[in-house]
Amino acid sequence: MSSAIELTGRIAALPKLGRRFDRIIVPALLLAGWEAFARAGFLPPALLPAPSAVLHALADWIFGIDQTTQSYSAHWLHDAYSSAWRVATGFAIAALAGIALGTTIGWWRTAEATLEPTLQMLRPIPPVSWIPLAIIWFGIADKPAIFLVFLGAFFPILMNTIHGVKAVDRNLIRAGAMMGASERQMLWHIVLPAALPSIFAGLRIAIGSAWMLTVTAEMVAVKSGLGYVLWDSYYFLRYDIVLAAMISIGVLGFASDLLIKQLMNAVLHWQKATTVAGRGG
Amino acid sequence: MAEISIEGISKTFHDKSRGRDVAALDDINLSIASNDFVCLLGPSGCGKSTLLNIIAGFEKPTRGRVSVDGKFVETPGADRGVVFQQPTLMPWLTVSENIAFHLKLKGVGKAERRERAQAFIDLVGLKGFEAHYPAELSGGMNQRVGIARALIMNPRVILMDEPFAALDAQTKSEMQEELVGIWQRHRGTIVFVTHSVDEALVLGNKIVVMTRRPGRIRDLVEFDLPRPRDVTGAEFNDMKRYVLNLIKEVATKEAA
Numbered sequence: 030m031s032s033a034i035e036l037t038g039r040i041a042a043l044p045k046l047g048r049r050f051d052r053i054i055v056p057a058l059l060l061a062g063w064e065a066f067a068r069a070g071f072l073p074p075a076l077l078p079a080p081s082a083v084l085h086a087l088a089d090w091i092f093g094i095d096q097t098t099q100s101y102s103a104h105w106l107h108d109a110y111s112s113a114w115r116v117a118t119g120f121a122i123a124a125l126a127g128i129a130l131g132t133t134i135g136w137w138r139t140a141e142a143t144l145e146p147t148l149q150m151l152r153p154i155p156p157v158s159w160i161p162l163a164i165i166w167f168g169i170a171d172k173p174a175i176f177l178v179f180l181g182a183f184f185p186i187l188m189n190t191i192h193g194v195k196a197v198d199r200n201l202i203r204a205g206a207m208m209g210a211s212e213r214q215m216l217w218h219i220v221l222p223a224a225l226p227s228i229f230a231g232l233r234i235a236i237g238s239a240w241m242l243t244v245t246a247e248m249v250a251v252k253s254g255l256g257y258v259l260w261d262s263y264y265f266l267r268y269d270i271v272l273a274a275m276i277s278i279g280v281l282g283f284a285s286d287l288l289i290k291q292l293m294n295a296v297l298h299w300q301k302a303t304t305v306a307g308r309g310g
Numbered sequence: 311m312a313e314i315s316i317e318g319i320s321k322t323f324h325d326k327s328r329g330r331d332v333a334a335l336d337d338i339n340l341s342i343a344s345n346d347f348v349c350l351l352g353p354s355g356c357g358k359s360t361l362l363n364i365i366a367g368f369e370k371p372t373r374g375r376v377s378v379d380g381k382f383v384e385t386p387g388a389d390r391g392v393v394f395q396q397p398t399l400m401p402w403l404t405v406s407e408n409i410a411f412h413l414k415l416k417g418v419g420k421a422e423r424r425e426r427a428q429a430f431i432d433l434v435g436l437k438g439f440e441a442h443y444p445a446e447l448s449g450g451m452n453q454r455v456g457i458a459r460a461l462i463m464n465p466r467v468i469l470m471d472e473p474f475a476a477l478d479a480q481t482k483s484e485m486q487e488e489l490v491g492i493w494q495r496h497r498g499t500i501v502f503v504t505h506s507v508d509e510a511l512v513l514g515n516k517i518v519v520m521t522r523r524p525g526r527i528r529d530l531v532e533f534d535l536p537r538p539r540d541v542t543g544a545e546f547n548d549m550k551r552y553v554l555n556l557i558k559e560v561a562t563k564e565a566a
Contacts, residue, residue, distance in 0.1 A: 203386065207386045207390065218414070299402045
């Protein structure tokens with residue numbers, strides 16, 4: 030009896046294992062191919078470091094095992110923290126401003142008429158082109174980077190909030206008015222919750238832009254962080270560290286998006302029964 | 311004294327894409343007494359929903375005025391509970407929170423909200439579904455939530471816009487029976503919009519028969535058949551014949 034139960038349990042666990050294997054098969058093949066190509070010696074190892082060399086550099090950068098990354102050895106946590114802090118600060122300011130302004134523009138026609146044209150004119154200007162001004166205004170430190178992150182994250186949040194507010198079902202507003210909601214209560218208890226799915230879509234686009242702009246700013250206007258290490262290593266032809274920095278940015282970007290996704294799933298749990306995202310299997 | 315007084319209401323919509331005005335309601339005068347169950351009966355496009363929206367304060371009349379309990383209607387308000395054609399619940403709130411939404415707006419605390427909502431959850435037969443979200447319930451159950459949400463405000467008037475139109479026949483007749491039961495026990499004035507003669511005759515003690523575009527009142531029929539009403543009985547069918555003839559007469563006149 031017990032062995033039968035054990036067997037069914039094992040069979041049930043199989044598809045799960047299979048799916049986990051599905052996920053790693055493509056990256057594993059790519060890495061193996063890259064390693065083989067690098068070791069074959071078609072290119073000098075300095076120009077195309079093997080994955081094992083990149084991993085070595087990354088390990089030393091993080092843990093300081095044999096000083097292969099020289100002055101960066103064991104410095105990863107500090108660099109990652111610098112970048113993450115800029116992302117978090119710029120993103121938080123952008124989220125607050127974007128949601129507040131987006132709600133204002135989406136809800137009040139006058140605000141739309143007076144504010145939106147200016148903002149729509151600023152939107153197509155690439156955030157990167159603000160770098161010269163950002164350096165003059167804020168100097169070489171955290172501030173220009175945070176400013177750039179803000180610019181990159183603000184517009185997706187603003188646009189999605191405006192869209193979310195404008196798309197609220199008019200009958201929900203009528204229901205709110207029927208139950209005696211003041212305008213402030215209407216915005217807080219009906220419009221914002223109803224616009225949240227759209228706002229979260231904006232936040233997820235924005236967190237990607239935030240990482241891109243932190244790294245860009247660090248290459249030009251800041252002397253710390255993952256982007257700075259990346260650019261500095263390029264000057265010394267340490268492509269293993271360049272690649273290690275790229276991987277670090279990718280992983281941190283992925284992790285921060287995952288965090289927002291988790292938050293979104295927790296906040297929007299009521300959507301599960303009606304959307305594709307919530308379907309089982 | 312009249313609970314709802316409708317004086318000379320006309321409503322004209324401007325059709326922007328065709329550049330002309332469309333008259334939806336023309337000189338409606340109607341006086342509804344306290345505890346009346348009034349059905350506005352008419353074909354689609356006769357402006358009966360527009361009239362209801364004007365009483366609710368969602369739309370402004372082009373001419374005329376409406377007063378409820380002696381006060382002129384300017385905006386929507388909690389003295390007039392509305393049950394919409396679609397349940398129109400907040401999808402992010404549970405059944406209990408949806409019903410107690412009015413109390414939340416008034417600043418009533420969480421524990422008291424839950425307690426007061428419970429009585430209305432029991433009343434509309436949703437015990438056991440307090441923590442469900444609207445998306446997890448059927449259309450009929452959601453409409454019950456919509457009714458409970460209006461009742462909890464203890465409004466003087468309840469306005470219902472074809473609330474059972476999307477339900478299957480059996481659920482519809484159950485809901486009609488329950489609505490009559492609730493109205494008999496709690497009293498209050500109900501204005502109920504419908505295009506179904508049967509529904510109007512099952513529910514109303516006054517039936518306002520309306521004509522199509524521009525909406526006018528053709529006749530106001532008083533119907534005091536005791537409840538529960540036997541829909542197969544002679545009196546019911548005599549009245550049904552009379553109302554159907556009224557509607558047919560209206561239709562032929564329009565066609566001519």
